[in-house]
Amino acid sequence: MTATATATAYALELRGVRKSFGKSEIIRGAQLAVQAGERVAIIGPNGAGKSTLFNLISGRFAPTVGEILLHGRRIDGRKPYEINRLGLSRSFQVSNLFTRLSVFENIRCAVLWSLGHRYAFWKFLAGLDDANDRTEQILEMIKLDKRRDVLAMNLTYAEARALEIGITIAGGSSVILLDEPTAGMSKSETQRFIQLIRDVTVGKTLLTVEHDMGVVFGLADKIAVLVYGEVIAFDTPEAVRANARVQEAYLGSVLAETQAQAAHA
Numbered sequence: 001m002t003a004t005a006t007a008t009a010y011a012l013e014l015r016g017v018r019k020s021f022g023k024s025e026i027i028r029g030a031q032l033a034v035q036a037g038e039r040v041a042i043i044g045p046n047g048a049g050k051s052t053l054f055n056l057i058s059g060r061f062a063p064t065v066g067e068i069l070l071h072g073r074r075i076d077g078r079k080p081y082e083i084n085r086l087g088l089s090r091s092f093q094v095s096n097l098f099t100r101l102s103v104f105e106n107i108r109c110a111v112l113w114s115l116g117h118r119y120a121f122w123k124f125l126a127g128l129d130d131a132n133d134r135t136e137q138i139l140e141m142i143k144l145d146k147r148r149d150v151l152a153m154n155l156t157y158a159e160a161r162a163l164e165i166g167i168t169i170a171g172g173s174s175v176i177l178l179d180e181p182t183a184g185m186s187k188s189e190t191q192r193f194i195q196l197i198r199d200v201t202v203g204k205t206l207l208t209v210e211h212d213m214g215v216v217f218g219l220a221d222k223i224a225v226l227v228y229g230e231v232i233a234f235d236t237p238e239a240v241r242a243n244a245r246v247q248e249a250y251l252g253s254v255l256a257e258t259q260a261q262a263a264h265a
């Protein structure tokens with residue numbers, strides 16, 4: 001593994017990535033090259049390997065075969081915190097909040113972590129202006145500045161998800177991974193949340209795993225379609241929608257379902 005970055009680097013690149021669990025190969029030669037600043041939605045049927053792909057990129061699992069590069073630097077096999085330090089941050093489907101801390105404290109924890117400090121030095125660091133300023137900025141970005149003193153456990157569902165996004169972006173990572181950020185939200189909450197995600201990821205590279213086609217088409221510059229552990233298409237939303245192989249493998253049935261639901265509504 002080399003630590004040096006190559007000159008013409010993508011923000012994130014997967015080269016022939018494979019991952020097996022026991023005898024089952026779940027990711028089967030996945031290729032992806034994401035430009036800096038692109039917003040990419042990863043879609044695909046249940047069990048296609050989307051979460052596994054996120055786990056590989058963020059370091060929870062090491063690939064069985066293949067390379068993953070962040071800004072041209074190999075990250076496959078590195079630990080999640082190392083990858084985070086190199087500029088990649090992910091959120092989780094399952095809540096990752098400190099429920100007994102306030103909104104402000106949750107964000108400040110993440111900011112302090114990104115500054116390289118240990119939580120044990122908290123009180124000592126409480127007066128640090130830079131951490132507090134950064135925390136304030138993030139609270140405004142995620143529109144929770146008026147809820148700063150509320151304990152995380154007392155937030156509404158949508159607010160808790162906004163706080164998770166705030167924690168994810170707190171360290172200033174340039175590549176952000178969001179796992180189903182709008183799952184469980186109402187239609188109107190989802191619409192607001194798409195805008196919030198757009199706002200907080202300006203200038204960043206975003207990868208999101210998403211089932212909701214409204215979110216996919218509202219958010220993504222490009223869509224990666226994962227089927228049986230392979231990226232079968234990676235293109236603009238319009239091109240992916242028109243792609244016959246995607247229609248056949250996945251999108252045809254999903255769009256038909258969405259239209260049927262709309263007709264019944």
Ligand SMILES: Nc1ncnc2c1ncn2[C@@H]1O[C@H](COP(=O)(O)OP(=O)(O)OP(=O)(O)O)[C@@H](O)[C@H]1O
Binds near residue numbers: 021026050053
């Ligand atoms: N740690 C693991 N050990 C064994 N098998 C696993 C592990 N993690 C995932 N799998 C298997 O890998 C396959 C892909 O799972 P994964 O969660 O990545 O799919 P997904 O596309 O995210 O699905 P969904 O859309 O339902 O969330 C599944 O068959 C799952 O059981």
